[in-house]
Amino acid sequence: DIVMTQTPLSSPVTLGQPASISCRSSESLVHSDGNTYLSWLQQRPGQPPRLLIYKISNRFSGVPDRFSGSGAGTEFTLKISRVEAEDVGVYYCMQASQFPWTFGQGTKVEIK
Amino acid sequence: EVQLVESGGGLVKPGRSLRLSCTASGFTFGDYAMSWFRQAPGKGLEWVGFIRKKVYGGTTEYAASVKDRFTMSRDDSKSIAYLQMNSLRTEDTAVYYCTREDGDYVDYWGQGTLVTVSS
Numbered sequence: 001d002i003v004m005t006q007t008p009l010s011s012p013v014t015l016g017q018p019a020s021i022s023c024r025s026s027e028s029l030v031h032s033d034g035n036t037y038l039s040w041l042q043q044r045p046g047q048p049p050r051l052l053i054y055k056i057s058n059r060f061s062g063v064p065d066r067f068s069g070s071g072a073g074t075e076f077t078l079k080i081s082r083v084e085a086e087d088v089g090v091y092y093c094m095q096a097s098q099f100p101w102t103f104g105q106g107t108k109v110e111i112k
Numbered sequence: 113e114v115q116l117v118e119s120g121g122g123l124v125k126p127g128r129s130l131r132l133s134c135t136a137s138g139f140t141f142g143d144y145a146m147s148w149f150r151q152a153p154g155k156g157l158e159w160v161g162f163i164r165k166k167v168y169g170g171t172t173e174y175a176a177s178v179k180d181r182f183t184m185s186r187d188d189s190k191s192i193a194y195l196q197m198n199s200l201r202t203e204d205t206a207v208y209y210c211t212r213e214d215g216d217y218v219d220y221w222g223q224g225t226l227v228t229v230s231s
Contacts, residue, residue: 043157048223048224049149050221051221055217092156094218096217096218103157103158
C-alpha cells in the first residue's frame with residue numbers, strides 16, 4: 001500500500017498569514033495513464049470532508065483561489081495564501097492512483 | 113444540486129450485519145462510479161470500497177480491512193448505492209460516507225451515517 005505522510009500535523013496560523021502543508025508518498029503517484037491522482041480535502045469541525053484540489057493543482061468548483069496545490073512524483077504541497085477564520089479544520093492529502101486509496105494523517109489548521 | 117444521503121446506520125452487536133444505503137440526486141447516477149469511506153471517532157479518513165459504473169462492469173474494489181465482509185452494490189434505476197456489512201467488528205465503528213467519483217477525483221461527499229458496533 002502507498003503510505004502518505006503529512007507534515008506538520010498541526011499548524012497554528014495568524015489570520016491573514018500563509019500556511020503550507022506537505023504530503024509525501026512512499027512511491028510515485030504517477031498513474032499508468034500519465035495522470036497523478038493526488039487530491040487535497042478540507043474537513044471543517046463537525047462537517048464531512050470537502051474536495052479542494054484534485055490532480056495535484058486543480059481547484060475544485062467554488063474553492064477560493066487562496067488555495068493552491070503543487071508538486072510531482074512523491075512530493076506535494078497545499079498552500080493557503082492568506083488564512084481566514086473559515087479555513088480552520090483538518091486537511092488531508094489522498095492518493096487515488098493505486099488501490100487501496102490512502103490518506104495522510106491529517107493536518108490541523110488553527111488560528112493562533 | 114448534487115446530493116448524497118446515507119442511511120441505515122445505528123447500533124449493532126459484533127458479528128451482526130447492517131446495510132447502508134446512499135440515495136443520490138441531482139445527477140445521472142449511472143454515469144458515475146461511487147465509493148464509501150469511513151472515519152472512526154476522532155480519527156482520520158479511511159477508504160472502504162469503490163464500485164465502477166455499469167459500462168465498466170460495475171466491478172468493485174475493497175480495502176483489505178473489509179474485504180470478504182463488506183459488499184458494495186448499486187441500483188441505477190433507483191439512484192442508490194449500497195454497502196452490505198457482515199461480520200461486523202468493534203473496529204468497524206465509524207461514520208460512513210458515500211461519495212461520487214468523477215473519473216479523476218472524488219468530488220462530492222454525503223453527510224455520513226454513524227455505525228456503532230458494540231455489545
